[in-house]
Amino acid sequence: MDQDAIDAIVARALAEDVGEGDVTTAATVPAGARARAVIIQKAPGVVFGLDLAERTFRALDPEVTVRRLAPEGAWSQGGPILELEGSARALLTAERTALNFLQRLSGVATLTARCVSAVAGTGARILDTRKTTPGLRALEKAAVAAGGGTNHRAGLDDAILIKENHAALAGGVAEAVSRARAASPGLRLEVECRTAAEVDEALAAGAPRILLDNMNLAELLAAVDQAGGRAELEASGGVTLQTLGEIAATGVDFISVGALTHSAPALDLSLILEPLP
Secondary structure: OOHHHHHHHHHHHHHHHHOOOOHHHHHHOOOOOEEEEEEEEOOOEEOOOHHHHHHHHHHHOOOOEEEEOOOOOOEEOOEEEEEEEEEHHHHHHHHHHHHHHHHHHHHHHHHHHHHHHHOOOOOOEEEOOOOOOOOOHHHHHHHHHHOOOEOOOOOOOOOEEEOHHHHHHHOOHHHHHHHHHHHOOOOOEEEEEOOHHHHHHHHHOOOOEEEEEOOOHHHHHHHHHHHOOOOEEEEEOOOOOOOHHHHHOOOOOEEEOOHHHHOOOOOOEEEEEEEEO
16 A cells, blocks of 8 residues: 555544543643653564554654564564654553554454465465455455455455356356456456356356355365366355365465454554653
């Protein structure tokens, strides 16, 4: 994302939290007080969102000094990740918004890294979905990439994914593929299939990628054999961290995991603040 877009997200988040002003901080902290703050990673995982956190603090104190103590996108057991010095009032007021961004995005990156590890050595790649927080999709997909995952389509305009309802309204899988190719020949095309018959129809229509929707392991194995390398295959539906290894072992090329962005637990972080003379 470009910096203007990030700043706009930060501004909305601060407006939501601060409203007319941080009344507690204004009442208890002297206007000229300065402080040092350290953000601590308290659980193992992948940190992501440091730039967003920094810009949150800078929005309230443009003169704040920031020092990164840990890299983004690498697995860490924990420890200090960010040190700041500046206005005590600004650090306190920005604290929750900055931590919310960091915890959310680091949680996405961490779950992604766990999923990528679960399929290591199989050749399968972990995909995200459009099941993202409204307004934060670009950031959450960046967090998936930081965790080692692969971004699927960013929205409805950059790739064609023919799903069950599209096929039903078009008159079937083959007709939907034909119409989509005629309308947008330059876009990546994928079609969702629920049965072996639909896979046959998609293959016959020349679909380059097939999404195998909610198939069990036996059905996935059969679909891999059925496709015989004529199309890339994506497993989707009901995927969990515990089932990823078995799914990947069937030979599919991709596994999409909606939980990466709709159910990732926040990474445990905290901010410790101390006054400066």
